[in-house]
Amino acid sequence: MLTLTESTAEVVVAGAGPTGLMLACELALAGVETLVLEKLPQRIEQVKGGGIQPRTAELLESRGLLEPLLKRAMPRDPVGGHFAALPVPLDCTPWRTRHPFPIAIPQWEIEEVLEERALAAGVRVVRDAAVSAVESDDDGVVVTADGLRVRASHLVACDGGHSTVRKLLGLSFPGRPGTHQAVVADIRLSAVSAYVPRQMGHMSSLTRHAGGYWAMLVPLGDDRYRFTFGRADQADDTRDIPVTAEEITGALQTVYGPESTLGAVDHSSRFTDATRQLEHYRAGRVLFAGDAAHIHPPLGGQGLNLGIQDAFNLGWKLAAVVQHRAPSDLLDSYHSERHPVGAQVLHHTSAQRVLADPNPSDDVAALRDIVIDLLRLPDTNRHLAGLMSGLSLRYELPGEHPLTGQRMPDADLVTEAGPTRLSALFGSGHAVLLDLAAAVPAGLPLPPRVDLVRATCADDLGSAALLIRPDGYVCWAADTPTARADTLLTALAALTGGLAQVH
Numbered sequence: 001m002l003t004l005t006e007s008t009a010e011v012v013v014a015g016a017g018p019t020g021l022m023l024a025c026e027l028a029l030a031g032v033e034t035l036v037l038e039k040l041p042q043r044i045e046q047v048k049g050g051g052i053q054p055r056t057a058e059l060l061e062s063r064g065l066l067e068p069l070l071k072r073a074m075p076r077d078p079v080g081g082h083f084a085a086l087p088v089p090l091d092c093t094p095w096r097t098r099h100p101f102p103i104a105i106p107q108w109e110i111e112e113v114l115e116e117r118a119l120a121a122g123v124r125v126v127r128d129a130a131v132s133a134v135e136s137d138d139d140g141v142v143v144t145a146d147g148l149r150v151r152a153s154h155l156v157a158c159d160g161g162h163s164t165v166r167k168l169l170g171l172s173f174p175g176r177p178g179t180h181q182a183v184v185a186d187i188r189l190s191a192v193s194a195y196v197p198r199q200m201g202h203m204s205s206l207t208r209h210a211g212g213y214w215a216m217l218v219p220l221g222d223d224r225y226r227f228t229f230g231r232a233d234q235a236d237d238t239r240d241i242p243v244t245a246e247e248i249t250g251a252l253q254t255v256y257g258p259e260s261t262l263g264a265v266d267h268s269s270r271f272t273d274a275t276r277q278l279e280h281y282r283a284g285r286v287l288f289a290g291d292a293a294h295i296h297p298p299l300g301g302q303g304l305n306l307g308i309q310d311a312f313n314l315g316w317k318l319a320a321v322v323q324h325r326a327p328s329d330l331l332d333s334y335h336s337e338r339h340p341v342g343a344q345v346l347h348h349t350s351a352q353r354v355l356a357d358p359n360p361s362d363d364v365a366a367l368r369d370i371v372i373d374l375l376r377l378p379d380t381n382r383h384l385a386g387l388m389s390g391l392s393l394r395y396e397l398p399g400e401h402p403l404t405g406q407r408m409p410d411a412d413l414v415t416e417a418g419p420t421r422l423s424a425l426f427g428s429g430h431a432v433l434l435d436l437a438a439a440v441p442a443g444l445p446l447p448p449r450v451d452l453v454r455a456t457c458a459d460d461l462g463s464a465a466l467l468i469r470p471d472g473y474v475c476w477a478a479d480t481p482t483a484r485a486d487t488l489l490t491a492l493a494a495l496t497g498g499l500a501q502v503h
Contacts, residue, residue: 047107130145180273189263277343414457436464
């Protein structure tokens with residue numbers, strides 16, 4: 001009989017992908033004892049989802065994580081993202097961001113940077129530990145993973161589209177099953193044809209169609225490439241069949257010519273266009289984030305970013321609940337805020353799936369032409385750029401001010417300590433009460449983990465004072481130089497679920 005090692009943690013995170021590790025970093029930043037369980041014995045060094053969208057870049061910068069990631073970024077033309085691979089770059093500059101272009105970084109390197117930060121903050125990461133049982137009661141949850149049995153306050157499942165935790169709890173994953181299957185492989189080429197791209201650029205310049213295949217070959221430096229390909233007639237029932245070098249060579253030479261020679265295959269896997277979403281992101285003391293909560297066609301570089309932003313939304317809320325600074329009901333706002341965001345991504349990736357069809361009907365081809373024309377209009381381009389980048393996201397939060405629920409762009413500020421940037425105020429993971437016009441009454445009591453910062457700003461931020469959540473979204477704003485203390489206190493109470501103990 002297997003002897004179980006008993007352990008405890010305040011929060012267990014299942015899965016050491018970008019979502020799970022980002023969540024662990026957020027929890028540790030708040031002082032929450034966190035244990036990450038990962039079923040794989042070691043990280044798979046495959047590029048996979050290798051794109052950081054502008055809003056994700058902003059959030060990572062607010063925690064001091066963007067700089068180490070940029071050191072690992074792959075060379076890429078400074079060009080906007082795409083919608084359905086249509087040949088019109090999306091322009092994010094109207095959204096007032098310092099990071100208007102997607103950043104290309106292999107997923108495994110993102111995971112490595114996040115894990116280094118998590119470990120430095122005291123997170124325990126246990127690999128080769130597949131979750132096999134989950135038991136919940138009124139006081140917490142017990143998670144069994146191989147020879148380990150852990151008692152915790154909460155469990156967060158970040159264990160991917162085939163989530164074991166989701167299956168153990170018997171939760172349905174409604175949606176549309178995959179209809180087509182494709183391959184993504186990290187390869188090395190020993191010879192290349194004129195059709196092989198020399199530099200990473202806009203997705204529309206990297207895609208080709210030939211011989212019934214669609215393909216995208218992305219240069220990663222030297223002889224390395226990320227090769228994604230599929231066939232319109234490739235059914236989903238071959239997903240579990242290993243990818244062979246012969247299969248890759250066949251697609252490569254059909255699309256890029258016989259001069260293109262496969263040198264080696266570093267990693268390969270299959271994926272589908274399935275679209276599914278959990279009905280509820282919370283099941284008592286178990287929560288779901290990333291692909292464990294939602295899957296969709298990999299169009300527009302949405303998946304990794306959606307999961308990391310799930311973690312930013314959930315982390316500060318879960319920490320407040322675990323540390324008894326907020327009631328358990330605060331976790332319901334994670335579902336109410338993030339489920340619609342996930343549903344929106346499923347919706348627009350489904351639309352992109354139609355427009356990006358490699359073998360479009362005459363009707364779809366006509367639709368593509370119309371959408372391309374629309375993308376050249378500034379208003380349409382701005383709308384879709386905000387949607388795909390995450391910069392336009394607005395949560396439905398209480399309050400009548402037009403800034404409520406929106407992200408606050410990273411502005412230059414001057415405080416008593418000197419010049420700084422708004423993003424630099426969030427390194428502690430605290431909420432920030434930003435007073436730009438002596439609008440906050442002196443001596444106003446504040447709850448824990450809310451920092452009052454009095455500053456000036458040359459730019460018009462649209463308000464005299466702002467209360468900004470740890471995830472960078474405005475939850476209160478006032479236009480007048482003398483802010484009403486009662487409305488601010490109400491917002492502070494809402495931020496902490498009504499249990500704020502002011503100091």
